[in-house]
Structure formats: structure tokens, C-alpha cells
Amino acid sequence: MVLRIRFAHWRSPQASGGNRYDEELVAGLASHGIEVDVTRVEGAWPLASPEQRRGFVELLAEGEHWLVDNIVGSAEPGAIRAATGRGARVTLLMHYFPADDPSLPASERARLADSEAESVAAATRVVVPSAWAAGQVAMRYGRGDAVVARPGVEPAGVADGSSGAPTLLWLSRLTDGKDPLTFVQALSRLTDLAWTARLVGPDDVDPDLSARVRQFVVDSGLSGRVTVEGARTGADLEEAWRAANLLVHTSRAEMYGMVVAEAAARGIPAIVTEATGATEARTAGAEFVPGDVEGLSEALRAWLSDGELRASWRAEALERRGTVPGWDQTVASVAAALQG
Structure with missing residues (x-):
């Protein structure tokens, strides 16, 4: 039986590990009987405008099975609460902790720590890229069931290194x-x-x-x-x-x-x-x-x-x-x- 999910995906304008991770998921899930419908979420997330946040709430108002990038989902927990409240399954894919981002103002980081806690609590399931991250989710938000899915790498040859000065x-x-x-x-x-x-x-x-x-x-x-x-x-x-x-x-x-x-x-x-x-x-x-x-x-x-x-x-x-x-x-x- 094929499982059909919708993926609320935010793409960084710069090359990033999160972008690569998402791309590999979309390309590979079909081999596991999962069809993915990608919806690209636009905006300056996690500091999106009120209009952009409302758009995300409206997006999650439909669909029975969602995968959501946490840079979006953590900033608007109301969308996740509403979706799971009507019986939809929402998996939060956590690429980073917005509260740890030094490029954000301290006041926004504190606010995002609170909103992310709400999103994590409301999500059906949480996926993280390391056991360390899973431990942080448990420590910060009290959720100890995060699934670890470590990023992969492409096969590569052994580096020669410099034969002179390192x-x-x-x-x-x-x-x-x-x-x-x-x-x-x-x-x-x-x-x-x-x-x-x-x-x-x-x-x-x-x-x-x-x-x-x-x-x-x-x-x-x-x-x-x-x-x-x-x-x-x-x-x-x-x-x-x-x-x-x-x-x-x-x-x-x-x-x-x-x-x-x-x-x-x-x-x-x-x-x-x-x-x-x-x-x-x-x-x-x-x-x-x-x-x-x-x-x-x-x-x-x-x-x-x-x-x-x-x-x-x-x-x-x-x-x-x-x-x-x-x-x-x-x-x-x-x-x-x-x-x-």
C-alpha cells in the first residue's frame, strides 16, 4: 500500500545541509512506498511575516499526513496543533534549533524557544539528525521519543592530503x-x-x-x-x-x-x-x-x-x-x- 504525504518544505537560499537532506528524502522515499507531494513554503522563516504565518496555517488545514521542516513548523505551532487536532499526522523534521541561531535577535530566540516547545509537543512524531539532537529535544522540551535519522554521505575516495606542510x-x-x-x-x-x-x-x-x-x-x-x-x-x-x-x-x-x-x-x-x-x-x-x-x-x-x-x-x-x-x-x- 502506498503512503501519500505532503511535505511543507522551506529551502535555504544558500547551499545547506538541510537542503541536501530534504532533497535526498524526496528522491528516496518512493523506494519505500511513500509518495511525496512537496509544497515549498516561502518567507523569511523563522521570522516570517503575519501573512506568511497565516498562509502556513491555511496550508496545514488540509491533508492527512504531513512532513514539516521545523524552521517553519517551530515558528507557527498553531498550524501543527490545528492539524493534529483534526486527526492529521504531522512529522516535524528538525534541522536546527532556532533558539541557538546567533544571527537572530535575543528576544526572537527566546520567543522561538517557547513556540518550538509547543510545536514539538503538538507533533505526531519528531525526526532529528543525531542522537545528540534527540537528547536535546528530550532535555529542552521533555519529548524523549525523537527518531534519529543521521544524514548520509555519497561514497568518496580517500583524500591524499598535502605531502609537505599539513x-x-x-x-x-x-x-x-x-x-x-x-x-x-x-x-x-x-x-x-x-x-x-x-x-x-x-x-x-x-x-x-x-x-x-x-x-x-x-x-x-x-x-x-x-x-x-x-x-x-x-x-x-x-x-x-x-x-x-x-x-x-x-x-x-x-x-x-x-x-x-x-x-x-x-x-x-x-x-x-x-x-x-x-x-x-x-x-x-x-x-x-x-x-x-x-x-x-x-x-x-x-x-x-x-x-x-x-x-x-x-x-x-x-x-x-x-x-x-x-x-x-x-x-x-x-x-x-x-x-x-
């Missing part, structure tokens, strides 16, 4: 939440060691921050060693992966950290922020406190100055690269949640 890769959007400044500030304390570093990712989301990062590189005398390269795709992105010896992931809040999993699939160890979902994606490496420049510089110094440590991290990453899930596993987990 190459450090930072790969994300240049935003406050991803925190590129902590990375370059940590590097400024390591000028006595051999390394090069690349910051790769869209640099037009927050032009002021991107300018500050570039100016810090210049002012710190790192221009010959640190490159801020902007977005890379296709062969250019693969070249960045192939040349990397270590991924440095400084995101202050992360539900999972798909880029960390992509590194793991290539046998690249990673230094990631602790107390975030990125720790679950890492197969080898270390952790540091988000925003702790000194802690990150110490972790990097230990790795850069100890050949045996570098070799052990690399060996562990290569040994465990086969444990990184594929998208087929992600889709199967979500399908089971929708059919349950």
Missing part, C-alpha cells in the same frame, strides 16, 4: 554561527609551525564578517598561509577535499555536522566543537569548547607538532571511514518514522 581545511558558510574568526585567531598563535589553511564556503551571506576575517588574516601576517576562497563546487571542491590533512569545524551550534561526515568518508580526521552534534559525525580527531581560541590553538598545536599523533588520527579515520552512513540509511529511518 593543509587545514575549514569548509562552511562564513557566518557568526559557523565562527570562522575563532579559526583564524587560533592560527595566528601557530606561526612558529609549518601549515597552510584554506577557508572554503560562501562568503556573501555576511559581507561584514567576511571582510573582518580577511582583514584579520592580513593584520596577523597570515596572508601567505591562509586563503579565504569563497564557494567551491564540483571539481574545485573535490580538489579542496583531496588536499586536506585535517578538517577544522568551529560551528557554535550544530545538529549533526554533515561536512564532518563528508571528511570522515574521505579518511580525514577533524577537530570539532564539543557539546554539538558534530561530535557524532567525527570518526577521528579532537574537540574543543565553541569559541575557545586558546583551546583550538592548543589542539592544533598538539596535532601539528606530533607526527605520531597525526599518524594515529589518520589511521583511525581510514579504519572507520566505512562506518559513515549512506543516504539510503537516512531515507530508511525517516520512512520507518513516517510509516510507524
Whole structure:
């Protein structure tokens, strides 16, 4: 029997892990007997206008089985309450916690924490991308039955890395939440060691921050060693992966950290922020406190100055690269949640 669901999908204007996750679900659920009707929800979510919020309420007034991106659903719990109240099933797909988004005003973050709690309580089921996120949903909102469906990765070849000075890769959007400044500030304390570093990712989301990062590189005398390269795709992105010896992931809040999993699939160890979902994606490496420049510089110094440590991290990453899930596993987990 075919299950038909409607998907209230909000698409980030920038390339994102959430976009990729949604695309893989839509493409893969048919193989599990689930037909998906995608409705793209427009608006500046989670800070949508009253008109846009009313439109979402009207959207969920019809249909018996919904999958809803939480960037929309968490901002308008009334829509979910009304839908489940009339007997519809609503699965909330949680890509991030709006209350943890540093780009939002503090007052809005507090409001969204309250509204998200209402949405989580009203939803029929909740799907999250990591066990860490499931624990957070239980701790924040008292719901301990969230279904974990970890993001997958495409099969990838083993990264060669640099044969000379180690190459450090930072790969994300240049935003406050991803925190590129902590990375370059940590590097400024390591000028006595051999390394090069690349910051790769869209640099037009927050032009002021991107300018500050570039100016810090210049002012710190790192221009010959640190490159801020902007977005890379296709062969250019693969070249960045192939040349990397270590991924440095400084995101202050992360539900999972798909880029960390992509590194793991290539046998690249990673230094990631602790107390975030990125720790679950890492197969080898270390952790540091988000925003702790000194802690990150110490972790990097230990790795850069100890050949045996570098070799052990690399060996562990290569040994465990086969444990990184594929998208087929992600889709199967979500399908089971929708059919349950």
C-alpha cells in the first residue's frame, strides 16, 4: 500500500545541509512506498511575516499526513496543533534549533524557544539528525521519543592530503554561527609551525564578517598561509577535499555536522566543537569548547607538532571511514518514522 504525504518544505537560499537532506528524502522515499507531494513554503522563516504565518496555517488545514521542516513548523505551532487536532499526522523534521541561531535577535530566540516547545509537543512524531539532537529535544522540551535519522554521505575516495606542510581545511558558510574568526585567531598563535589553511564556503551571506576575517588574516601576517576562497563546487571542491590533512569545524551550534561526515568518508580526521552534534559525525580527531581560541590553538598545536599523533588520527579515520552512513540509511529511518 502506498503512503501519500505532503511535505511543507522551506529551502535555504544558500547551499545547506538541510537542503541536501530534504532533497535526498524526496528522491528516496518512493523506494519505500511513500509518495511525496512537496509544497515549498516561502518567507523569511523563522521570522516570517503575519501573512506568511497565516498562509502556513491555511496550508496545514488540509491533508492527512504531513512532513514539516521545523524552521517553519517551530515558528507557527498553531498550524501543527490545528492539524493534529483534526486527526492529521504531522512529522516535524528538525534541522536546527532556532533558539541557538546567533544571527537572530535575543528576544526572537527566546520567543522561538517557547513556540518550538509547543510545536514539538503538538507533533505526531519528531525526526532529528543525531542522537545528540534527540537528547536535546528530550532535555529542552521533555519529548524523549525523537527518531534519529543521521544524514548520509555519497561514497568518496580517500583524500591524499598535502605531502609537505599539513593543509587545514575549514569548509562552511562564513557566518557568526559557523565562527570562522575563532579559526583564524587560533592560527595566528601557530606561526612558529609549518601549515597552510584554506577557508572554503560562501562568503556573501555576511559581507561584514567576511571582510573582518580577511582583514584579520592580513593584520596577523597570515596572508601567505591562509586563503579565504569563497564557494567551491564540483571539481574545485573535490580538489579542496583531496588536499586536506585535517578538517577544522568551529560551528557554535550544530545538529549533526554533515561536512564532518563528508571528511570522515574521505579518511580525514577533524577537530570539532564539543557539546554539538558534530561530535557524532567525527570518526577521528579532537574537540574543543565553541569559541575557545586558546583551546583550538592548543589542539592544533598538539596535532601539528606530533607526527605520531597525526599518524594515529589518520589511521583511525581510514579504519572507520566505512562506518559513515549512506543516504539510503537516512531515507530508511525517516520512512520507518513516517510509516510507524
